Amino acid sequence: MSVSVSEAKPILCVDHVAVRFGGLTAIADLHFDVRPGEILSLIGPNGAGKTTAFNVITGFLKPTQGEVRFQGVPLAGLKPHAITRLGLARTFQRTSVFANDTVLENVLIGLHREGSGRLIDAIFNLPRERAAERAARDTAYGILDLVGLAHRADEMAGALSYGEQRLVGVALALATRPAMLLLDEPVSGMNASETQVFVQLLRTIRARGVTILLVEHDMPMVMEVSDRIVVLNYGRLIAEGPPAAIRANPAVIEAYLGKSAAKAAEQEAAHA
Amino acid sequence: MMRYFPLLLLVILALLPLGLSDPYLLNALIQTGIFTIGAMSLNLLLGYTGQLSLGHVAFFGIGAYVSALTALGFDAELLFGWRVVHEPWPPVVGFVLAVLIAGATGYLVGRLSFRVRGAYFVIVTISFAEVVRLVALNWVELTQGPLALTGIPAMRLGLPGVGEMIFRTKVQNYYLVLAVAALSYLVVMRFTRSRFGRAMRGLKENEALALSVGVNATRTLTIAATASAAMAGAAGSLYAHYFRIVDPDIFIFATTVTMVIMVVSGGKGTLAGPVVGGLIFGLLPVALRPVMAPEAQWIVYGAVLILILFVMPRGIVPKLEDLFAPRRRKPMAAPKPLEAEGQP
16 A cells, blocks of 8 residues: 655645634644645544644634645635635535535536636627536536546435535535645545445545545544544644554554553553 | 526517507506516526625616716716716617616625625615615705706617617517516526526535635625626616606615515526516506505505415425426436446
8 A cells, every 4th residue: 555655845734733712722733744646634533623624724714823835835814715726625524515506517616717718708608608618517527427426417416415425525626626635524424335435536536646635534444545644632733654653653542542542552562 | 398488478578569558558567677677687696696785776776877867968066176067978878888887886885795794795785775865865966866867868779770769659668678688688697607607606505615616705796796786777777768757766775675576586596586576576566556555555565475485485486497397306316226437
């Protein structure tokens, strides 16, 4: 499962970010880099600050201190849509689709910036506009093919199963042609075989040159797909490394299972 | 079935004056048509972006005043002693200016209020309409105040080859309004089916998700407000050149409410909604006039509205679409066992 990850400059730097809501510290001091082309997972128990970190990176929340840089560009003060336009796309944990539109329309909304069509072109229905529409449709079908939803193109997105809605969310994010994709618990609500298909999809997306940052609770899936893992607890980074190292890290085991489990694991390791 | 409905309605409306000579009915139809254009413009904003403009009549009234003043000419001090003497221009120039200036005010109101979401836009539009009404009432030198602008010339259209057409009779004005309404319908259709329309729908359905796919909310909503106000301005211009008189009462709140009722009862966010709602609520007073006094008509008016929204909460057109297009209501088909494209 060793994949060569370029040691080039990081594509995303989360530089000593803290987020406090009044007296509550959601993130104390988060610091990690994502390298181009890797699949990095952000894990941690519930309430550890994972989704908050996501919201800071994508501009939905302002950090109290620290900064996030994407491809060297500081994201401070940029609105979410502007960050997306830089090539950093995300999916959401819960509702991730435009429920009252067809799956194809969903992707077309994601593609709304494709082509140079102007409003005047659309109102006069110029050939240029029609060509742009056709091109957008082709692109949309291409993306749906990639995520395996082409046969669902004309269904209402809200009528799909949760697992399929997650795929629509990914298709939407891909429609913005991201250099990096942030996925917030993409396989929750999926069964084991759907998860396997999704893991394959992640690898396909990565093979196309898209860096992936994943927040996920499904540990077997995280261990299988990640190149590196960053572990958060109580808004602090407690471990960082490849899956094997994380699995054996006492601090991580303690965070998830409590102190006694960590001690037991340590003793087991000593006896082995 | 639903696809041919708009075309069918257009043909019926185009043939209507042939069998109809009652000037009262024609007048009611023209008035209904003008306010239906206003409702279509409101639908662009309320129906497709979910933003409620409760001062929509301001754009309508600005269109009417701009068009009237362009055609009548004026001699007034505009700003800081800057006196402008304007010679009368052809009404058609007034129409174009009405569209442009109403659109520009829509842009300004949108820019001011769409930085934040929620009630701000509603409040700004209400206040804006009130401010414009007060200006029209008190800037007597320009607008004649409560004395009204009178003697506004009828719309004239110079067509190459045909010569100049003057829209003086009711039938002529009927066709003028019908043409502008059909054009507005087409513009709304093209607009909402374009990528701008998709961005608008995305914002309405799920703003966070729309932002995450790169939709610029402020810009998209401002474009919608501009187009909506421009179209309302066109309706206002038609009003001015048909009734030939414009006074500050054009800005009354009830007119906005009428347009909102037309949109909501017909179906927000549907192309045909404001047309259906506009025809019903525009012509209801005509149908009720022989049987009851105006005061009682208002009660029936309200009762019909409540009834429609009780039976069809989303409006008439979405309900009809459900009835005639059962495809979307069917539970989704079971996944086919063999898919040509396979899984990735």
